[in-house]
Amino acid sequence: MSAVPEDTMPDTTAAAESTRMYREVRESAAAIARQLEANRGVIGELAARLRRERPSLVATGARGSSDNAATFAKYLVETRLGVATTSAAPSVQSVYAARTALDGALFLAISQSGKSPDLVAQASAAREAGARVVAMVNVVESPLAAAADVVVPLHAGPELSVAATKSYLCSLSALLHLVAEWTGDTRLRDALAQVPDALEAGWHNDWSALVDGLAEARNLFVVGRGFGLSAAQEVALKFKETCGLHAEAFSAAEVQHGPMTLVERGFPVLFFAQHDDSYEGTMAVAGRFRERDARVWVAAPDGGELPFAATGDPACAPLLAVHRCYGAINALALRRGRDPDAPPHLRKVTETR
Template identity: 60%
Template sequence: MSATKQTRTAAGDEDTLMLREAAEAPDVVERQFERNREVVARLGEDLRRTPPPFIVTCARGSSDHAATYAKYLFETALGIVTASASPSVGSVYEVPQALRGALYVVISQSGRSPDLLRNAQAAREAGARVVALVNAEDSPLARLADTVVPLHAGSERSVAATKSYLASLAAILQIGAHWKGEAPLLDALDALPGAMRRAWQADWSTLGDGLLEARNLFVLGRGLGLAAAQEAALKFKETCGLHAEAYSSAEVRHGPMALVGPGFPVLAFAQPDETGPGTRALAREFRERGAQVWVAAVEAGEEQVLPIPPPPHPACAPLLTIQSFYRALNALALRRGYNPDLPPHLNKVTETV
């Protein structure tokens, strides 16, 4: 199929590369978990035996949103401080960092971006253990890493990353589960692909109806759900020409919420954990101001709810949320006159220095 041609699927969706690739994500995750089981189990055992003093992530774009998920998963499940590296510190300023003993996690679809490669090399030279989450197993990044965790997403032709993003979250989840080595997270791995298939069937059509003529919106999340909000905001910009900004449902109170008034669109991701009640309370507050609010949640409430299926573990919820979101996003992009496979001015591989 040409990247500029869309056809109807049996379900009535406009068939694009982005839609097809996003629909593959549950199979990708299932395959990834099986193929990576041994390497991730060994990594988890090593990290339990010799835990790092801290974790550093290095990524850009959607991969950096996956790094946000890594921060919250590793800090909440393992209690180890996790920070995001600024790639320019190593690639432009060329200032060595004190990383001895650290776990340095680099996330990249292509494994070819020069700034990520320079930072990964510098981290190795500084004494860090470099783990690469990468889709291209023959990439330069894979060759220089101490441990490679392949994403197994296969070819991704749409410029907007979907299945590779979800595969990145899944790889982080598998690492965290095997590192912690306890049943709740480990058991969730087996149930996740099925839950993602159910999420793909969720009806989020009210979101597309409400955003058809929109120009701006906020996307809110918190904790483990913040990465989903960041990814959704980026995809709104890329595929729909819609100016969306992601905020923590706590941070939005520090200034940005002054913009929220009658008719202002707000999409909130209510993570099914300790952060959920606060996000839903903020959504109700915005509704009372007259804002147009949607809440993606497991349980229905008084808000206009976009359903997600019950996750096998709260840490799985962001994957289900984004799986449902991608299908709704594809429909919205086409209704707004955009081809989500070919966003203007963008390339599939961005090689930042």
């Protein structure tokens, strides 16, 4: 693991530290620690009910970064609980006014603001269709929270930068908390308890090579598999939003089916990996990109070109990896002459209908 003093790192200069994005990312560890303590009761009660009344299906409703968290929910619920999990399209209700059969399902709505009309309509329709609606939301006094049966507060605190960071990380920790209690998995529970300290420790790893390598880039592939796919999706979105860099996320399985043909010498590719059954396959794909002379970085726990801290369960890896990558993205945005707090043409709350 490569660690250097914080005051020598390119992405912790006075300019980088002055952004809201930087400050909010650095608040994430404390926010998650606060969340885990504050949500013991609501998560415990919800998990006990889900054990008694096992849902037939989990459907997720979300937009933007929250939808990337929903990808994480799919892999977490399906691998740890064996319950089929699908992303439901809000436009089915908000545009087409259609109704879906969700009797006996768990509908999981994830949002920072809880204000998007299409997500509120979707949650309301799911409740009317017989689903138990759980809202994981940062603003608890919001229309989405009012439409839910159970509210799980994210406890991220105010998030003012347009680029969502700590609310995404708090969404992942809330999902991990729910599944750990639902399954009674002590390993996952213990690993999650280590996350706040691991975030602080991992922040000091040197990712300057990524910032330097992408300073002039026009395109980027971000690749992950399993739990890591959510990380790839979220990071690709942030590169677009804050850096003006055309970044596309792919599964390590899907990137070989067509997208690889675009890769020429020096094409940048960022991989996210965790030490589970997907690791060897993901590393093999990274090797194939290197054979094509692509510029490859691998973010992996305590290893690879871009290390981050590890805990006792690989399901926590995306949270730790994305946290460290946010710092690099903040630095890259400034390096490219952009304000990461105020991306052009974007607003903090997108009220999609």
